[in-house]
Amino acid sequence: MNGDTFKINVEHLDFHYGDFFALEDISVGIRQYATTAFIGPSGCGKSTFLRCLNRMNDLIPETKVEGKITLDGNDIYAPDVDTASLRRRVGMIFQAPNPFPMSIYDNVAYGPRIHGTTNKAQLDEIVEKSLTRAALWKEVSGKLNTSGLALSGGQQQRLCIARVIAVDPEVLLMDEPCSAIDPTSIQKIEDLMDELKSKYTIVIVTHNMQQAARVSDWTAFFLAEHADRPAKLIEYDKTDTMFTNPSDKRTEDYITGRFG
Amino acid sequence: MLAGARAASISQSELENHDVIKERVLHGLLFASACVAVLGLVLIFAFVAVRGVPIFAKAGVVQMLSSTDWSPMDGRFGILSFIVGSFAVTVGALLLGAPLAVGAAIFLSEIASPRVRSIVKPAVELLAGIPSVVYGFFGVIVVVPQVRALLGGSGFGLVSGCIVLAVMIVPTIAAISEDAISSVPRGFREGSAAMGATQWQTIKNVVLPAARTGIVDAVVLGMGRAVGETMAVLMVLGNAPVIPRGPSDPASTLTSIIILDMPYASGDHQTALFGIGLVLLLLSMSFVAAIRILSRSRKAR
Numbered sequence: 001m002n003g004d005t006f007k008i009n010v011e012h013l014d015f016h017y018g019d020f021f022a023l024e025d026i027s028v029g030i031r032q033y034a035t036t037a038f039i040g041p042s043g044c045g046k047s048t049f050l051r052c053l054n055r056m057n058d059l060i061p062e063t064k065v066e067g068k069i070t071l072d073g074n075d076i077y078a079p080d081v082d083t084a085s086l087r088r089r090v091g092m093i094f095q096a097p098n099p100f101p102m103s104i105y106d107n108v109a110y111g112p113r114i115h116g117t118t119n120k121a122q123l124d125e126i127v128e129k130s131l132t133r134a135a136l137w138k139e140v141s142g143k144l145n146t147s148g149l150a151l152s153g154g155q156q157q158r159l160c161i162a163r164v165i166a167v168d169p170e171v172l173l174m175d176e177p178c179s180a181i182d183p184t185s186i187q188k189i190e191d192l193m194d195e196l197k198s199k200y201t202i203v204i205v206t207h208n209m210q211q212a213a214r215v216s217d218w219t220a221f222f223l224a225e226h227a228d229r230p231a232k233l234i235e236y237d238k239t240d241t242m243f244t245n246p247s248d249k250r251t252e253d254y255i256t257g258r259f260g
Numbered sequence: 261m262l263a264g265a266r267a268a269s270i271s272q273s274e275l276e277n278h279d280v281i282k283e284r285v286l287h288g289l290l291f292a293s294a295c296v297a298v299l300g301l302v303l304i305f306a307f308v309a310v311r312g313v314p315i316f317a318k319a320g321v322v323q324m325l326s327s328t329d330w331s332p333m334d335g336r337f338g339i340l341s342f343i344v345g346s347f348a349v350t351v352g353a354l355l356l357g358a359p360l361a362v363g364a365a366i367f368l369s370e371i372a373s374p375r376v377r378s379i380v381k382p383a384v385e386l387l388a389g390i391p392s393v394v395y396g397f398f399g400v401i402v403v404v405p406q407v408r409a410l411l412g413g414s415g416f417g418l419v420s421g422c423i424v425l426a427v428m429i430v431p432t433i434a435a436i437s438e439d440a441i442s443s444v445p446r447g448f449r450e451g452s453a454a455m456g457a458t459q460w461q462t463i464k465n466v467v468l469p470a471a472r473t474g475i476v477d478a479v480v481l482g483m484g485r486a487v488g489e490t491m492a493v494l495m496v497l498g499n500a501p502v503i504p505r506g507p508s509d510p511a512s513t514l515t516s517i518i519i520l521d522m523p524y525a526s527g528d529h530q531t532a533l534f535g536i537g538l539v540l541l542l543l544s545m546s547f548v549a550a551i552r553i554l555s556r557s558r559k560a561r
Contacts, residue, residue, distance in 0.1 A: 059453060061374055088456025098447030101470050111455040114465065160451065167455050 007032040007201040013067035024230035035202040037216035044222045045231035046205045047175050054090035055083050091169035095176040097156035099148030104140050107148040111167035134162035135188050154185020174204040213243050221251045312534030330501040332529040341503045345511040352422030353486040358479050361433035369441040388431035396495030399424035413508035416498035424492050429482035440474020476555045487544045490515040514540040
């Protein structure tokens with residue numbers, strides 16, 4: 001509906017891993033029902049930043065976040081926020097496909113089950129719907145009871161997408177979801193993202209600039225100019241503008257392949 | 261270019277020949293090591309069986325296994341009370357110790373901060389290295405009086421034995437379970453968390469099932485220690501060759517009767533002790549089998 005509503009708004013975010021100052025003064029608004037891509041060279045903190053958006057970094061000891069991140073206007077780092085409920089709304093797909101060592105069915109039913117759905121017919125429906133949305137149903141409908149680990153890498157990643165869709169989140173964070181899988185599956189996942197965008201807010205980290213250009217509406221460019229300095233947000237704009245007419249010299253250099 | 265490639269492929273094949281020989285030698289050596297381990301088991305089993313079986317032929321298998329009358333000097337070799345004793349202290353120790361140990365392992369790998377972990381984990385491992393006689397002292401000085409005060413009787417008996425054994429097997433089970441739980445890939449935990457699972461839901465539904473095999477191994481090893489433990493048990497069990505009527509009554513185990521009688525036994529008496537050793541081996545093996553079958557059927561469900 002409204003392409004300019006900020007689903008997630010980040011203001012002046014600093015992030016530390018122990019003594020290491022990783023991100024400095026990041027401010028960015030993530031638009032609803034759109035795909036936003038974070039690009040930048042390896043190690044520039046774009047994945048770290050992504051993991052701040054659903055507080056996944058909380059799982060890593062000795063990390064520190066300063067600044068403000070809001071989801072629909074509510075501060076997600078407020079003391080009374082339940083991280084489990086937050087992550088239910090802001091799901092995540094990881095770089096390496098990580099299906100659980102259980103059947104395909106149980107993988108997809110995992111989320112609904114922990115959130116209290118026990119009705120078999122209801123679960124069946126969710127599993128079929130989620131696998132269909134993740135463009136995997138046709139390939140696995142006959143073998144739902146086989147292990148999720150028996151699938152190919154690309155299928156595993158789509159299973160992980162189905163698994164997250166099954167809990168019906170509002171935002172999908174994708175951390176280089178295509179870096180470990182084959183080209184055919186990449187194609188499928190990109191098509192999928194295009195479809196999912198009508199219902200979800202998607203944020204994708206990628207170091208494949210063609211991919212960013214293909215799938216995203218908005219692009220943010222991160223860069224740490226020296227190895228011992230924190231990364232900053234260099235430029236954030238419509239993807240078309242970023243790739244055709246970047247306003248910052250460093251963005252242009254990166255996009256045209258002069259470094260990174 | 262082509263010639264170069266051919267030369268490269270020739271030296272490549274020579275290299276492979278060399279590697280193949282090395283591989284074979286290595287396979288042979290490793291196979292031999294495995295054989296020695298298995299051979300040890302077979303030889304021990306055969307030795308104990310050869311020395312012990314005659315008593316079963318003489319006194320009767322059923323008679324020996326079903327009678328509690330242990331009067332070796334008078335030619336009566338009923339060992340049921342020892343079997344019951346060993347079975348009871350092992351099961352009791354596992355019931356007390358295994359949940360505690362797995363709980364400690366979960367705490368260490370999932371909940372404790374790196375600092376706490378770096379202190380507690382070595383401490384737990386150290387505990388596994390304490391000689392059993394020291395645990396026996398601890399049993400006599402601390403556990404037995406408490407049991408006496410709580411349950412009456414002498415305090416020397418099954419309950420004390422189970423408690424001391426439980427304390428002894430906790431470090432073994434905890435240390436090995438902790439390794440198994442820690443080696444569950446972080447991706448599983450993150451995947452679960454990213455769907456809004458709480459930490460406990462993640463532990464219960466993803467981490468523990470993934471670490472199941474390792475935890476079962478840990479319990480099997482702990483069980484092995486419990487069923488075979490002699491000294492500490494001997495010190496707190498009271499050592500009466502009877503089936504205990506209550507939790508604080510004295511009892512004996514297969515191991516404790518062997519160590520008590522061995523110094524002076526001769527003839528049929530000595531053979532009977534080997535017979536007891538054989539029963540102990542079989543009991544221990546059936547425990548291992550039972551734990552494996554139990555865990556497999558739970559997985560199937």
